[in-house]
Amino acid sequence: MKFYPKALPRISKPDKRVVTLFLMIYLSLKYSLHFVMAFLLLSACSPSKNQSEIPIELVEAVRIQAGNPVEGKLVYQSCVVCHGENAEGIQALQAPALVNTDKLYLYRQLMNFRKGIRGYSEQDTLGKQMAIMAKALNDSLAVSNVVAYIKTLQEVSVAATLGGDIRKGERAYESICGSCHGPGAKGNALMNAPRLNGLNDWYLKRQIRHFKSSIRGAHPTDKFGAQMIPMANMLTDEQAIHDVLAYIQSTALPAAK
Ligand code: HEC
Numbered sequence: 001m002k003f004y005p006k007a008l009p010r011i012s013k014p015d016k017r018v019v020t021l022f023l024m025i026y027l028s029l030k031y032s033l034h035f036v037m038a039f040l041l042l043s044a045c046s047p048s049k050n051q052s053e054i055p056i057e058l059v060e061a062v063r064i065q066a067g068n069p070v071e072g073k074l075v076y077q078s079c080v081v082c083h084g085e086n087a088e089g090i091q092a093l094q095a096p097a098l099v100n101t102d103k104l105y106l107y108r109q110l111m112n113f114r115k116g117i118r119g120y121s122e123q124d125t126l127g128k129q130m131a132i133m134a135k136a137l138n139d140s141l142a143v144s145n146v147v148a149y150i151k152t153l154q155e156v157s158v159a160a161t162l163g164g165d166i167r168k169g170e171r172a173y174e175s176i177c178g179s180c181h182g183p184g185a186k187g188n189a190l191m192n193a194p195r196l197n198g199l200n201d202w203y204l205k206r207q208i209r210h211f212k213s214s215i216r217g218a219h220p221t222d223k224f225g226a227q228m229i230p231m232a233n234m235l236t237d238e239q240a241i242h243d244v245l246a247y248i249q250s251t252a253l254p255a256a257k
């Protein structure tokens, strides 16, 4: 059975619905049924989201400045040479498509490059290249702006280049990756796991290899990248990587026309 948890298990507060149920039983015994109906109506209108289930990262993320895409367009001019005019990625330069990626994840990665949490390894020549670019941005507002601009661009479809076995990859994806990256590799913000299905397979392959060899994810403050190292290690050989990426690629939707 597929199982895609919405959030990590947490110490739960008494569930609001249970409290409501007990109150309802008590009230229906003591007062008339009309009162209970009114109460039911009221509780249905009140927000039922259990606040304790929202991870702190998401709360922080909401606080990220909205970003100004007009300003961001100016910033993006320094990215065009590698990521392309429409943030569609340029394989010859090994720079991935950015346009299909989640806003919060783009922001976090740019901040990670700036802080040296990503691109720290001597062996990570491409990550280092990108870190220089991210550090050249003025401040976190410039980061928000450029992300806001990227998210105004139209999504693109990315071509499969690795030719793995989609069926085998699907099995591996569902048993190892789906619980965090969500069904169809659409990403799951509550798990801080990004959407993967709009990224270039050659780029994803490099990231998996980098996680496996601790070129990425091993920085002491990279709590999200650290989660990926044991997961990448579960893909034991190159074929397993190609298979899972073939499946992820197969779930990507064609770009909007
Ligand atoms: C000199 C070429 C170059 C330039 C210029 C450049 N990048 Fe990159 N960027 C790369 C490469 C190469 C990677 C892949 C790094 C890796 O494999 O870890 C990358 C990765 C990224 C990532 C990580 C994507 C992910 O899915 O994790 C983001 C975000 C990004 N670039 C944004 C930008 C922005 C915004 C700019 C402009 C301010 C920019 N880049 C300018 C080459 C460049």
Ligand code: HEC
Pocket: 108, 172, 173, 176, 177, 178, 179, 180, 181, 191, 192, 193, 194, 196, 199, 204, 205, 207, 208, 224, 225, 227, 228, 231, 232, 234, 235, 244
């Ligand atoms: C325990 C949760 C979890 C599982 C399971 C998991 N991931 Fe991840 N993955 C993450 C998180 C969190 C990140 C974001 C890391 C960061 O912020 O740098 C991530 C990032 C990635 C990235 C980098 C994306 C980019 O744009 O650079 C790739 C590739 C990836 N995961 C592939 C996989 C694959 C393939 C599997 C299954 C073999 C898998 N993940 C299983 C949590 C998970």
